[in-house]
């Protein structure tokens with residue numbers, strides 16, 4: 001139900017943002033992992049040499065704030081995040097029902113009215129040697145769902161049964177995956193996939209990867225519905241904000257907050 005033009009306008013705005021001069025983008029340079037708007041290079045500090053990604057991160061929910069430049073960009077993003085969230089909330093209802101609960105189950109468990117979303121807009125330059133260069137090292141994402149759009153198909157890989165599988169999706173589609181905190185809540189019934197980005201395009205790839213999270217104060221633990229004699233709790237509970245902090249706000253290469261949560 002999201003019009004193609006909403007996605008196109010957001011992707012075009014992102015492309016224009018990355019085309020600003022280094023000087024203009026420096027206004028948004030990352031100083032802190034909790035800055036509301038942060039621009040940077042590489043995955044974690046100091047990786048720019050090996051990792052060619054450039055990113056702009058914003059917090060779309062509970063309160064969106066976007067960059068003032070270039071003209072119209074903030075509005076295009078706000079529109080995109082609003083429609084994106086509608087899809088996510090509807091999906092949370094559908095998944096709740098699929099699990100056999102009432103439709104507000106996940107919204108209540110994760111206190112989604114004040115759910116903390118973090119979005120990374122990424123740009124990857126064309127790869128030099130096809131299929132060999134890493135654009136973003138293997139990692140897991142926090143939150144309950146992750147959503148993604150991209151301007152060209154190819155690049156994202158998911159790990160399944162120790163093999164890397166290429167994501168192949170039509171344009172104007174959303175890719176949705178399970179996040180670490182849905183794995184914790186369902187006591188491992190749903191798994192958060194490890195993923196990475198390979199530079200395998202002739203053209204510059206732009207993606208918008210949004211981590212949809214519980215409210216920062218939510219204590220996330222395996223729900224009693226998923227725990228039983230044959231299913232002892234496999235994860236410890238933690239306040240969402242603390243699990244983000246424990247993992248350096250999702251910016252540590254290859255790590256996941258699961259290392260601290262797994263029992």
Ligand SMILES: O=C(O)CCC(=O)C(=O)O
Nearest residue numbers: 120122141156197207209
């Ligand atoms: O660019 C992509 O396809 C994925 C980005 C990603 O995984 C992230 O930002 O966490």
Ligand SMILES: [Fe+2]
Nearest residue numbers: 140141195209
């Ligand atoms: Fe990710």
